[in-house]
Amino acid sequence: MSKSYRYSALLILVLCWSAGSLSAFGIQETKISPYMLFSYLKNSDSQQVLQVKMTNITQTGEVPLPGLSIKFFNGENLLGEATTDVTGSANYTIDSTVELLVGEDGTWPFSATFDGDTLVDATYSDLSITDVNLEMTLSEEEGKRSVTLRATMPTADGVIPVAGDEVGVYVPRMFSLLPVATGVLDENGTIQIEFPDDIPGDSLGNLTVIGRFNEHYLYGNVEKREVRVWGTPVVKAPPVYRSLWSTLAPKWMVVTLAIMLMGVWSQYMLVIINLIRIKWDGLKKEKK
């Protein structure tokens, strides 16, 4: 066997190996293992909201899972159900008349479950919440703006201040809350935070100021909101004009295309005319 034949055989083997691998076009279908983010929010109106976000974690990011029925429990008691929306979120507001079950450690045991369906696996999450109240006072003296937060906790012995825990002041932005400042509550459960004067608001300077326990391990999310003219007015930038989206193409494009097409088609015409001249010349010769 000559060397060139051996090399050819080797190449064919390489090719076959590659071709064999190419046949693996099939994709295996698997059930989705969802990720459940369970949280608690006590909002400005002191409503207690249980929040769930169901997502599928993929290589390209989190894909929301809509249309899933989530059950919310307080201990063993079913509080109610909610279905996830297009963002994968399901919220359940606890009726203020419901007396919540308190665990041995004095906290409210909450849980959320998804029982699973044909496409998505079942999942479960729980959390324990200690009730706190948050008060927020906004003040402005000599051009200085400040936010005072005071947190208290109802106990069997009465209302006591929450000391040593971190709270923050936030403002809402497009995708999430922007932390303006955070600090630790003193022994009276109070903190005063200076509010900056250079945060962009809306076109009138309105800004929503939020005092908040943010994802606290005991209290969850507890917040108070208030709208003040504390932001700098933001004038909307005029929309950027992009001629490609208009009904008419940019002039340079039309001119370029026209010149190119004219150039090419004139050459075609020249060749076609030459072919006709060849035909005439042939006819002349035939007549002779």
Place this chain on the structure above:
Amino acid sequence: MNAFRENLFRDLTPEIEKTSRSWYFLFAGFLAIFLLGLYGLYHQIDKGHIVTGMRDNVVWGVYIVNFIFFMGLSYAGALVSGALHLFKTPWRAPVIRLAELITVISLAIGPFFIFFCIGRLERIPYLLIFPRIQSPIVWDVIAILTDIFGCVIFLYVSFIEDFAKLRDREDLQVAPWKKKMYKILAMGYQGTEKQHRLLSFSRNVMAAMIIAIAIIVYSVLAWIFGVTLQPGWHSTIFGPYFVIAAIFSGVGLLIVLMAIFRKIYNLEKYITLKHFVNMGIVLFVIAAFFGYFTFSDYLTKWYGSVKMDKILIDKLFTEFRTYFIFANYIGILTPIIIIAIPRLRTIRNITIAALIALLALWVNRYIIIVPTLETPFLPIQDIRHDWRFYSPTWVEWSLTAAGVAVFGMLFMIISKLAPIISISEMEEAEERENLKLKEQVK
């Protein structure tokens, strides 16, 4: 000279005069594949695009891969035949006709894959009725229509002398309708000085035009991807990269066809090792350029480390790594190694290298299109697994095979109507050789 001409006719016209049994068998085979493709198309029209693997994310699949691939072959054929003619390459005679045929036949097949990919075919006229000049899709339609006219004219102009020779050949044993056809298509060409001058001028003009058009048209096709803000596509080098890739695949196909026609029509005397080596060297140079462009494109994306580009490159090196290795390592290195080592430069090896390059380029197109569409900037809202990934179905494969079968059938049909090697080019080459010999003797 007369003896040479007689030999030429004796060797190059038998397939025009009579049809062998093997020709019928091969044609029947291609026809069967074509009919399977037709059944697949009927199934697709009847049931809709749900019978394909294309879904919400991957809206371009094998059909667009085939479109780009066939269009690439066409442009490469145009570039090669135009360059061979324009630069008066001495060894061009036996291969130039094949390159010209590749141009027109591929161009006739490629756009059909767009039609297979489009769900609402009745809306196609809107592209011409309400064109938006600023849309690359409209550029592509205009460019392809212009290219089709140009390539057909170029092919026809190059055939005229041969049609005249076949018309004037009294002992040619062909059906009367063929004789009539040769007479009409020869356009009264008698070989007068004026006619020769006009024809040569026209061929030169068209050769130059189709080189320019091929570069522009394939760049336009590349810009459809390049101007799209998709990971992996939004690249400034996509225009030249696509042109180089097209030439790479086209030269590969030309070598493969040279080997096939040399074998089945016994053209060993005309298509020799010299032609394979020369085309192989072209393949070598283009492979090196293609490798350089590929490396440059992926290096800048990888180094930039933009989130989606990074995800795409990770995907190419994991899920699609076999395709990536075949397309961008084996497909590039095999021709380079075989041509670079002189003792490996046999007809068989060069043909194998060309075939690998050809297949690698198809896979290259696959990994340009599919992984990018599987990596969208905004994740799909639907949760179904098979809507995010692409897997071609038998319908798409049957239509792909039908495209290849039609390519084969058209080549076979044309080989029954006109010589697959240009007789006039061969005569000119012989005249040049004789002149050179005479000058050497003097």
